[in-house]
Amino acid sequence: MRQINIGLLGCGTVGTGVARMLTENRDLIAARLGAVLNLTRVADLEPDRDRGVALPAGVMVADAHRVVAEPGIDIIVEMIGGEGIARELILSAIENGRHVVTANKALLAAHGNALFQAAAAKGVDLFFEASVGGCMPVIKTLREALVGNRILAMTGILNGTCNYILSKITDEGSRFADALAKAQKEGYAEADPALDVEGRDTAHKLAIMSALAFGMEINLREVYIEGISHLTPLDIELAGQFGYRIKLLAIGKAHADAVEMRVHPTMIPFDNILSNVNGTLNAVSLTGDACGEILLYGRGAGMMPTASAVVGDLVDLARNILSGGAAGRLPGLAYQMANIRRIPVLPIEQISTHYYFRFAALDRPGVLSTIAGILGRHGISIQSVQQKGRKSDGAVPVVMLSHRAREADVQQALAEISALEVSAEKPVLIRIEDHNLVD
């Protein structure tokens, strides 16, 4: 039976998952593919560490640079991560005419345009299903299944760490710091959690998805990013009283000649299936002009779910090789290179959406009318108001849900309200995504 030879760079958690899957499901994959995916070489700085996968003698080596240049290897799998050595090795593999599979979203978000150009110039493919949404076929659905659709909008819960923390706060009323500590204890959060909780990891994925969906260059720099570390149990509880859960959402939307790309805590109504995606799970909703809304839901990270996506890419590439097809059967960024444009990204000030506001106002006569007056002067009209109880420091929380409003107007109004003598705290703003809301 024909063999496709694979060189794996980096044998940490996901790399080990790939090695395990290629070993344990070797016959199953061959029965489907009609060829054997042969793990020819595995490079890792700790070649002797026991990973619980039985590899033939000589497969494990320490020098990744030699693997990318080794004759007879068809596909290189980059599982090292980061933007330094991983980038060098991928470029070197491309230069040597190897197809490449990676899960490295940080690298693609930062350097993807150049990498895809290098691959196209050299006539090889760079596949990356595992970079967004773990085992969910997000990339495949955007590049292939929905290829006939104009993509209108995408919303996604794309970071398991954030979703775990938000679920803990929502279900148990934990404070952010406690929920984060729990996530770290259970292995769902890194020792340095900033990449996850500050929303950057989600932004990497959104930048990649937006390129595929809208035919634009990968543009991480203009993604608006706001993380979850400032969220309070109080706002999560109040959101619940209005019928919403708060999730860290990646949002991409197509306008006539611009796009929105933003990552921020977002209120989603209970009847939206995304609000039921809890714990470390991920989900992506894609809206196309023909298909309407499609949702994908599953494990967005972890050893075997990520390996599942990597092996899917390997088989796709192996099929191209076996069927004698040239590389570039599928364009890396979903559009033919010549059709990829720079599309303007709306600054956050120019988006318009619905808002949740919480004001901590001293309990004095006329406060509510003062606040409402400022909002009204900025063209922000209020859908509902709730004022309940009294906080220990004499300030009462006033919560308002707005009709659709422009972010720039909202920011100005909140600055004015914040400056009022009766304001006890900086006002809280949370954006809402809700198809049911009246503008």
Added chain:
Amino acid sequence: MRQINIGLLGCGTVGTGVARMLTENRDLIAARLGAVLNLTRVADLEPDRDRGVALPAGVMVADAHRVVAEPGIDIIVEMIGGEGIARELILSAIENGRHVVTANKALLAAHGNALFQAAAAKGVDLFFEASVGGCMPVIKTLREALVGNRILAMTGILNGTCNYILSKITDEGSRFADALAKAQKEGYAEADPALDVEGRDTAHKLAIMSALAFGMEINLREVYIEGISHLTPLDIELAGQFGYRIKLLAIGKAHADAVEMRVHPTMIPFDNILSNVNGTLNAVSLTGDACGEILLYGRGAGMMPTASAVVGDLVDLARNILSGGAAGRLPGLAYQMANIRRIPVLPIEQISTHYYFRFAALDRPGVLSTIAGILGRHGISIQSVQQKGRKSDGAVPVVMLSHRAREADVQQALAEISALEVSAEKPVLIRIEDHNLVD
């Protein structure tokens, strides 16, 4: 720019959707594909009917047989439906060396094995994404994204008509007949609804999915099928009191050397995301050994969602043609033809699961203990019991949820209970799918 020529057979609802999408999104598709999908010929028995799509003169013809033989056409799209003329035309297209795209699940479920063999023998592809789950990439996910996974289980809500009717009964307490009439009035159900409400349409889809997932021949004959027409609002309400919704589920499971394939009303707990799939929407859950559970959710029918899947197939095939790859890059039934086996299907009597029982027993002393005694003698142990109120005819409903039990034992026990003098009605049985339940 290179053109791929398409012949469309049948221009009813979905056919018109395909024509519309190829026309309206022609440039978008070309920007992604690098070639134009050119709708060269459309055959329909009513060529002159206005469909709201502007086609160049001469494209619309009446004779489908001429289109499948017409030189220069690369791909034939069969949108006629049914098992007669559609089968003839597909075979004729294959014989003429054309690739084929179809959405015809009834045909594939009944004659798929022979059709895929014919296509493989002739070296052409037969694609069918739109046959299962409308715009959701169910086929693509099974054949491609999860190709490295052993598929362990699949559950799906695959018929929008049934799901609409069940949602109406659940939310509004309608009787089946009224909900069906409403579905017909709103265009969600056919004048003859049997194919949908008796579960056969769902079974067609399950037979196709099982072949792809498990490497077996398409085996519609051995799918266990039970529809929804016998369900009562009472059972749906009682299920809700126990924390479950009732859905018509397609269930496929892999055993060591056998599979389960069954379609029946199923109780799913509220915390399972499938129980939140309402109205005409569809969803499919796929469980693999590496990926864990993935869920796809979206519109399973309708003009444009189905067209979206058809156009996805067209682009996939066009890519094969453009990249010079041979046909058969992707095996029709996910496994190489030589590896497709006849896998034994467990008869329903041999499955084991959890059950909901409702007994209508005359209110006499000792009735509960008699029923429980019979169940116990057949090895069926009870997880919870509820007996409430009194019905007008003197019989009280006794509801029980069982631990895991064998269907054969359950059937025997119910037959004995049914024969009791105190039984006022035939006992009701509804199977439960709930990962949380203790066996």
